[in-house]
Amino acid sequence: MKLTVDGTAHEVDVEEDMPLLWVLRDELGYKGVKYGCGVAQCGACTVHLDGVAVRSCQTWAADAEGAEVTTIEGLGTPDALHAVQEAWITHQVAQCGYCQAGQMMQAAALLAETPAPTDADIDEAMSGNLCRCGTYPRIRAAVKTAAANLSEV
Structure with missing residues (x-):
C-alpha cells in the first residue's frame, strides 16, 4: 500500500483494515499521533486526510491510500511553526x-x-x-x- 504522509511517499505492507493510527506510529514512526481511546471518542489520534480532520484510530489504512495524510509532525516545522x-x-x-x-x-x-x-x-x-x-x-x-x-x- 502506498501512503503519502507529511509530503513523503511511503510503501507499507499492512492489512487494509489496519487502523491508520498504528500504520503511522508502528510502521512509519510518526509518534506525534497518540493512542487515546481507540474508539474515536477522545481525539488524541487526530490527523488530516486531504485536509479533513479524522480520527486515525478508526480510519483504515486503505482509506488513506492515495490521500495526503498530515500529522502534527507535518503541520509545521521547528523553523516555521503553523x-x-x-x-x-x-x-x-x-x-x-x-x-x-x-x-x-x-x-x-x-x-x-x-x-x-x-x-x-x-x-x-x-x-x-x-x-x-x-x-x-x-x-x-x-x-x-x-x-x-x-x-x-
Whole structure:
C-alpha cells in the first residue's frame, strides 16, 4: 500500500483494515499521533486526510491510500511553526500535553474551513477532543489567536 504522509511517499505492507493510527506510529514512526481511546471518542489520534480532520484510530489504512495524510509532525516545522502551534506556545496550552497534537490538528482543520470562528464554532469543532487537564479556556484563546495570526498573512 502506498501512503503519502507529511509530503513523503511511503510503501507499507499492512492489512487494509489496519487502523491508520498504528500504520503511522508502528510502521512509519510518526509518534506525534497518540493512542487515546481507540474508539474515536477522545481525539488524541487526530490527523488530516486531504485536509479533513479524522480520527486515525478508526480510519483504515486503505482509506488513506492515495490521500495526503498530515500529522502534527507535518503541520509545521521547528523553523516555521503553523499558526496553531505558535498560539499553543503563546497561551501555554499544554499541561500534560498528551492530547495536544490532536487538539492542534483539529484546530488547524477548523481554521482552514472557518477562518474567523466564533466561540460557538470553536466549541463545536473542538468538542470531540478531550483534555483531561481541562485547558479548554486556553485552547479557545489559542484558536482565536491562531485565527487572527492567519488572517494577517
